[in-house]
Amino acid sequence: xxxxxxxxxxxxxxxxxxxxxxxxxxxxxxxxxxxxxxxxxxxxxxxxxxxxxxxxxxxxxxxxxxxxxxxxxxxxxxxxxxxxxxxxxxxxxxxxxxxxxxxxxxxxxxxxxxxxxxxxxxxxxxxxxxxxxxxxxxxxxxxxxxxxxxxxxxxxxxxxxxxxxxxxxxxxxxxxxxxxxxxxxxxxxxxxxxxxxxxxxxxxxxxxxxxxxxxxxxxxxxxxxxxxxxxxxxxxxxxxxxxxxxxxxxxxxxxxxxxxxxxxxxxxxxxxxxxxxxxxxxxxxxxxxxxxxxxxxxxxxxxxxxxxxxxxxxxxxxxxxxxxxxxxxxxxxxxxxxxxxxxxxxxxxxxxxxx
Amino acid sequence: xxxxxxxxxxxxxxxxxxxxxxxxxxxxxxxxxxxxxxxxxxxxxxxxxxxxxxxxxxxxxxxxxxxxxxxxxxxxxxxxxxxxxxxxxxxxxxxxxxxxxxxxxxxxxxxxxxxxxxxxxxxxxxxxxxxxxxxxxxxxxxxxxxxxxxxxxxxxxxxxxxxxxxxxxxxxxxxxxxxxxxxxxxxxxxxxxxxxxxxxxxxxxxxxxxxxxxxxxxxxxxxxxxxxxxxxxxxxxxxxxxxxxxxxxxxxxxxxxxxxxxxxxxxxxxxxxxxxxxxxxxxxxxxxxxxxxxxxxxxxxxxxxxxxxxxxxxxxxxxxxxxxxxxxxxxxxxxxxxxxxxxxxxxxxxxxxxxxxxxxxxxxxxxxxxxxxxxxxxxxxxxxxxxxxxxxxxxxxxxxxxxxxxxxxxxxxxxxxxxxxxxxxxxxxxxxxxxxxxxxxxxxxxxxxxxxxxxxxxxxxxxxxxxxxxxxxxxxxxxxxxxxxxxxxxxxxxxxxxxxxxxxxxxxxxxxxxxxxxxx
Numbered sequence: 001x002x003x004x005x006x007x008x009x010x011x012x013x014x015x016x017x018x019x020x021x022x023x024x025x026x027x028x029x030x031x032x033x034x035x036x037x038x039x040x041x042x043x044x045x046x047x048x049x050x051x052x053x054x055x056x057x058x059x060x061x062x063x064x065x066x067x068x069x070x071x072x073x074x075x076x077x078x079x080x081x082x083x084x085x086x087x088x089x090x091x092x093x094x095x096x097x098x099x100x101x102x103x104x105x106x107x108x109x110x111x112x113x114x115x116x117x118x119x120x121x122x123x124x125x126x127x128x129x130x131x132x133x134x135x136x137x138x139x140x141x142x143x144x145x146x147x148x149x150x151x152x153x154x155x156x157x158x159x160x161x162x163x164x165x166x167x168x169x170x171x172x173x174x175x176x177x178x179x180x181x182x183x184x185x186x187x188x189x190x191x192x193x194x195x196x197x198x199x200x201x202x203x204x205x206x207x208x209x210x211x212x213x214x215x216x217x218x219x220x221x222x223x224x225x226x227x228x229x230x231x232x233x234x235x236x237x238x239x240x241x242x243x244x245x246x247x248x249x250x251x252x253x254x255x256x257x258x259x260x261x262x263x264x265x266x267x268x269x270x271x272x273x274x275x276x277x278x279x280x281x282x283x284x285x286x287x288x289x290x291x292x293x294x295x296x297x298x299x300x301x302x303x304x305x306x307x308x309x310x311x312x313x314x315x316x317x318x319x320x321x322x323x324x325x326x327x328x329x330x331x332x333x334x335x336x337x338x339x340x341x342x343x344x345x346x347x348x349x350x351x352x353x354x355x
Numbered sequence: 356x357x358x359x360x361x362x363x364x365x366x367x368x369x370x371x372x373x374x375x376x377x378x379x380x381x382x383x384x385x386x387x388x389x390x391x392x393x394x395x396x397x398x399x400x401x402x403x404x405x406x407x408x409x410x411x412x413x414x415x416x417x418x419x420x421x422x423x424x425x426x427x428x429x430x431x432x433x434x435x436x437x438x439x440x441x442x443x444x445x446x447x448x449x450x451x452x453x454x455x456x457x458x459x460x461x462x463x464x465x466x467x468x469x470x471x472x473x474x475x476x477x478x479x480x481x482x483x484x485x486x487x488x489x490x491x492x493x494x495x496x497x498x499x500x501x502x503x504x505x506x507x508x509x510x511x512x513x514x515x516x517x518x519x520x521x522x523x524x525x526x527x528x529x530x531x532x533x534x535x536x537x538x539x540x541x542x543x544x545x546x547x548x549x550x551x552x553x554x555x556x557x558x559x560x561x562x563x564x565x566x567x568x569x570x571x572x573x574x575x576x577x578x579x580x581x582x583x584x585x586x587x588x589x590x591x592x593x594x595x596x597x598x599x600x601x602x603x604x605x606x607x608x609x610x611x612x613x614x615x616x617x618x619x620x621x622x623x624x625x626x627x628x629x630x631x632x633x634x635x636x637x638x639x640x641x642x643x644x645x646x647x648x649x650x651x652x653x654x655x656x657x658x659x660x661x662x663x664x665x666x667x668x669x670x671x672x673x674x675x676x677x678x679x680x681x682x683x684x685x686x687x688x689x690x691x692x693x694x695x696x697x698x699x700x701x702x703x704x705x706x707x708x709x710x711x712x713x714x715x716x717x718x719x720x721x722x723x724x725x726x727x728x729x730x731x732x733x734x735x736x737x738x739x740x741x742x743x744x745x746x747x748x749x750x751x752x753x754x755x756x757x758x759x760x761x762x763x764x765x766x767x768x769x770x771x772x773x774x775x776x777x778x779x780x781x782x783x784x785x786x787x788x789x790x791x792x793x794x795x796x797x798x799x800x801x802x803x804x805x806x807x808x809x810x811x812x813x814x815x816x817x818x819x820x821x822x823x824x825x826x827x828x829x830x831x832x833x834x835x836x837x838x839x840x841x842x843x844x845x846x847x848x849x850x851x852x853x854x855x856x857x858x859x860x861x862x863x864x865x866x867x868x869x870x871x872x873x874x875x
Contacts, residue, residue: 100438233433260433261424291438292424293412299438 016084016116019335023087023114043178043248047241048212052255055237058279060258062234062286066099069288070160071300073173075309076149079112079319080339087114087339088145089318092152093308094160097288097300107307110318113148120144132158133186141181150179157201158190166198169284171301176203176251176269187250195273200281203251204301208267210253212239233260234286236268236278243272256282258289262296359476362448364390369467372401372452374474375409378444382406385824385832385845386500388450389477392468397457398481399468401450402842403500404820409445451820453842456481461841482506488840490514492539492546494532495846498832503847509539510795511839512546515741516774518765518792522782522810523799528831529778530556532797533743534851537569537696540741541578547691547740549720551713554745555702559588567851569698573858580690582683583700584673592686594699596715597679598636598670599629605714608750608759609707610665619654619662622647633677635666672708687716688723694738710750717742718760724771734772743776751777753786765792783809795837797846800828816843 049055076090093107120140133151141147153172160170176191178184194201236256243249251269258266270281291299310318319340326336362376374390376382382403390399410418421437428435437444452464461484477499485497485506493509510519523529533550534557540548550557558581560566569579570589581591603620612620626647627634635643643659669675687697699716701709720740727734742764744750750761757766764775777793779785783805790813798814801807807825811818814836818825821843825834835844 097438100436100440102439102442259435260431261428261435288438290435292421292428292435293417293437295424295428295435303439303442 017119019085020114020116020119022331023085043180043184046177046210046239046249046253047243047247048210048239048253049241051212052237055239055255057232057235057237059232060234060236060256060279060282060286062283062290065284065287067284067287068103068165068168069097069171069284069298069300070164070168071095071097071171071173071298071304072153072156072160073301073304073308074149074153075110076145077110077310077315078145079315079322080114080336082339082341084117085114085339086117086144087112087322088148089113089310089315090145090149090152091308091310092149092156093304094156095300095303095307097303100299102303105303105307110310111148111152112318112322115144134183135181136183137181147179147181151182154187154190161190161194161197161199161201164199168199169281170194170199170201171285171288171298171304172201172203173206173301173305174203175205175208175267176201176249176271178248178250180248184248184250191250191271192273195271200274200277200284201251201271202281202285203269204285204298205267205269210239210267232257234258236282238278239267252278254278254282256285257296258282258286258298259296262289264296266297359478360473361388361476362474364468364470364472364474365447369452369464372399372450372467374401374448374450376446376448376474378440378446380446381501382446382448383500384827385498385821386502387453387477387497387845388448388474389481390468390472390474392455392472394469395457397455397468398477399455399464399472400453400477400481400842401448401474402453402821402824402845403448404451405449405823407447407449409447411443411445456484459484461485477504479504479506485841485844488844490839491543492536494535494539495833495848498845498847508835508840508844508846509536510835510837512540512543513739514774514794514837514839515540515546515776516739516769516772517794518769518774519741519776520782520790520793520796521776521778521799522780522796522801522806524780524802526830527800527828528833528848529780529799530554531831531851532799532833532848533557533778534567534569535849535854538572538574538851538854541569541572541574541696544578544694545738547694547738548696549687549691549716549740549742550696550698551709551716551742551744552698552700553702553704553709555585555700558583558591558698558700567855569696571855573855579696579698580687581698581700582687583702585700585703587700591700592683593681594674594701594712595676595681595683596674596712597682598632598675598677599679600682600684600719601632601669601675601711601715602718604718604760605711606665606669608710608714613658615654615658616662619647619658622654623662632666632669635663636670668707669711672711673704674708674712684716684719688719691720691740692723692727692737713744713750714760717744717764721760721764721768721771721773724773725767728771737772739772739774741774741776743778745778747777747779748781748784751779751786751789752784753789754784757786757788762789765789780806782806785809787813795835795839798825798828798834798836799832800830801825814843816840818843 072092072094074092078086078088080087089110089112091108091110095105096103157170157172178187191201234257236254238252238254240253251271252275254268254270255265256268270278285298288298288300289296294302323336327333361380362374364372364374366373384403386403388401388403390401392399425435454461454464482497482504485508489507490509490511492512493507495508497504497506497508521529521532537548537550540546555561558568559570560568569575581587582594583591584594603624623635624631640656640659640663644654644656647654690697701712720742727737750759761775764773768774782790790809794815796814798810807822815838816836818836831848831850833846833848835846
């Protein structure tokens with residue numbers, strides 16, 4: 001005989017499932033990327049050096065080559081959250097550059113998913129069918145939208161390298177550390193294929209969480225660039241020691257000053273399958289890091305970020321569009337109002353102040 | 356994307372439109388752009404009146420900050436670039452809508468194109484409508500900013516009698532425009548043109564031999580008649596005016612008279628009739644005093660002495676003689692009425708003599724046309740006549756009053772088919788009333804804001820937004836305002852020397868068809 005509380009929870013969950021199903025009928029799916037086989041995974045240590053003294057700087061000679069550069073970044077947001085229902089949106093975008101000129105760009109409309117947070121685990125198997133990446137986490141992700149955005153980015157990388165010309169550079173926002181929620185074969189396969197076909201892949205982290213000897217994050221260390229700036233206007237230091245082939249750190253980890261006037265050095269991960277081309281890859285990255293507005297940061301990545309992001313204005317627009325669609329389907333408006341209510345309050349905070 | 360695609364409309368009203376253009380699209384003030392309304396098919400013509408920078412950064416003062424960073428990098432000799440300039444940078448063009456073209460007809464602008472209409476350079480086919488307004492006296496091609504379209508434009512000869520202005524500072528192409536206009540008039544054979552040339556530049560191009568003159572035009576041998584008191588290249592007549600054809604109004608252009616002197620002058624004029632000036636020169640003061648005394652009324656000897664000295668000065672003028680059979684006045688008037696071009700070269704005359712000759716001949720032309728208008732039936736067959744006056748501010752300045760013959764022509768001439776062509780560097784010196792009488796105005800580069808301002812108020816089109824364009828006109832570039840054109844037309848005036856080349860086949864300025872050999 002179930003307890004009253006248990007029955008109440010069961011009913012609440014059922015209601016949430018129904019709402020999510022109805023919402024997803026409107027969004028036309030979006031769940032096919034959801035992962036399924038839960039299991040734990042540890043990627044181990046990145047085997048960093050103890051101090052920068054152990055990572056001698058090397059000069060970057062940017063040759064100004066006019067190679068094709070692809071830059072990939074993603075954007076995501078939580079559109080609505082109430083009870084166990086969460087409505088999320090995500091996407092990944094790409095820009096293609098050559099010699100400062102944007103050759104093309106692609107950025108789909110955001111995928112939108114409403115889901116019942118209590119039911120993710122039960123739905124995973126169903127949702128992962130056709131996914132190239134195997135979900136191996138044992139627990140549902142704390143932030144599902146981040147995982148879906150990550151997966152969208154890597155699927156886009158996969159697509160780009162198969163259409164890119166040999167010698168191209170693919171820049172990714174973030175790192176080449178594997179995602180513990182997924183089987184690393186997925187990323188490894190991409191990176192190996194790219195190196196084999198002379199497609200160079202590097203990831204740039206805007207703000208690194210790595211640190212040497214429990215000190216400040218590596219990209220905030222004051223001796224990251226200043227000491228060497230006079231002798232090496234553009235430089236890089238390799239921070240990791242040799243990694244075992246099985247490591248979840250899929251790239252060698254560097255700290256790089258990509259322009260003499262850069263605000264700070266950035267962490268750069270370079271595909272370990274492509275490590276013989278490290279010097280050449282840094283030269284290519286530095287060549288696109290001389291934009292006057294983003295000195296020291298690859299401009300194509302800045303452009304990709306702006307292309308794919310879902311900012312507050314866009315999020316507000318999405319919420320409005322979804323609300324209108326729900327109205328047309330006779331969806332009880334008070335439910336949607338309930339889900340997005342707190343966001344409205346935030347959005348309208350300025351109007352309250354004006355009064 | 357087509358080479359002619361230059362942007363998209365972004366705002367804002369019937370009277371003022373803006374479009375965004377690419378960062379590297381050359382846009383210049385005075386340029387003509389075309390916004391195509393895809394819904395209606397109307398092609399809106401826009402005149403660019405200002406161009407400004409734009410960028411997409413939301414950061415406050417982004418451009419200033421970026422420039423600061425560039426300067427820093429420059430100082431340290433470090434390289435940098437602007438990536439993705441097509442997306443981040445742009446130009447914003449402010450435009451004055453000229454009107455729209457629909458079914459090859461031009462219409463005044465009363466609406467705006469649809470949002471974000473595509474903006475292109477105007478195509479020659481769309482601009483074909485201008486040919487309807489090109490007039491029969493072609494002087495240049497349509498100018499779009501700094502480029503030129505193969506659309507010949509000019510003025511309607513029938514408007515010559517409604518007066519014409521040519522305003523420009525030195526070196527902007529007044530003389531060149533004058534020669535091209537004179538050539539067009541000679542070629543037409545339908546209009547008389549009287550040119551006073553105080554600088555000796557129109558007949559043979561002037562000193563140096565670098566420039567060509569009207570005498571070099573193939574039509575000159577049959578349609579140009581030059582008069583001078585100096586030796587000129589080619590055939591020309593001797594400028595000669597008998598003393599008995601000089602009137603008081605003519606010498607009032609060169610001397611100031613007191614009331615007493617003026618009364619004495621008129622007494623002499625009444626007493627001796629046509630011989631008044633001769634008598635004033637040759638009779639002694641005592642005789643003059645005696646003969647002019649009527650009852651108790653007499654003139655002081657000192658007054659008559661002043662008049663006599665001035666009369667003797669006139670007598671010394673090179674072009675003044677005492678043989679009444681040697682007058683060129685009648686010849687000149689007759690040729691004008693038959694559609695010829697007459698050039699009066701006054702280069703070696705003193706300023707006073709030149710002014711007096713100009714006054715005598717202008718009055719002769721006006722009186723003759725007026726007389727034929729009032730008395731003869733063949734007035735309709737008279738060729739309209741334009742009198743071109745260089746440095747016109749000398750006799751048409753607001754400060755000089757409005758009673759001289761030049762003002763008479765401006766006020767009354769159009770009725771008698773006599774127009775005044777006013778050439779000056781300083782239109783601000785002319786009276787507003789006079790300026791308002793000028794139907795067609797060629798505006799070349801004018802540096803002085805006061806000059807530009809007075810033209811703005813007198814032009815027949817609204818050119819209030821074109822101040823910067825007028826200021827930045829280069830030599831040979833002009834704006835033509837006239838009631839017979841749909842908007843102030845931007846022109847590139849033909850260079851006279853190239854204009855003449857059409858007859859040798861070396862060049863055909865403006866792409867005009869070669870004039871047939873038997874034209875003349």
